[in-house]
Amino acid sequence: MIPFLPMLGALFEDLAGIVDESGCYDDTVISPRWPVAPTITHAEVVAHDPASDGYIAYYWQRSEREIRLYVTGSGRTAYVRLFLPAQALEQVVMTINWSPTIRYGGNSHYAGVALGRLHVMVAVSW
Structure with missing residues (x-):
């Protein structure tokens, strides 16, 4: 079973x-790469x-103009970096627990936020 550990990592x-x-x-970075495969929706x-x-x-979900990430865990903190599809580079709004929090504009391919607690829903819409 040991030879499979690097593959799982x-x-x-x-x-x-x-x-x-x-x-x-306890301190985790979450940066799902699922958007690179357009046929994966969750x-x-x-x-x-x-x-x-x-x-x-986490549960990651993509719709036509939004990506949602539901995060839970035993840890204290997490940093979430959501990879954005090409069509999302204009105006992006990040929502944390259904409350609009951060607005992005420009040409970044990621929207990120530091979470001081887990059990959170993070969404980006464009």
Whole structure:
């Protein structure tokens, strides 16, 4: 089973976009890469560390003009970076728990926010 660990690590860090900064999912970077595959409209990801019982989980969903990310976990903080499709580069609004929070304009391919708590819904619309 050990030979599969690097492959699983690559899957979580590259495609699912989960980087465990603390070793027990206490401080995590979440940067899903699902938008690069236009046919994928939703994904559910759970990463668990049995030694600490720490975990991070998210449900990612894409619609025509919005990406939603529902985040939960045992940790304290997370930084969310949402990769934006090409058509979203004009005017982007980030919403946290259904409250418009941040407006982006310009040519960035990511919308990001630091979360001081988990159990949050983050959405970007354009």
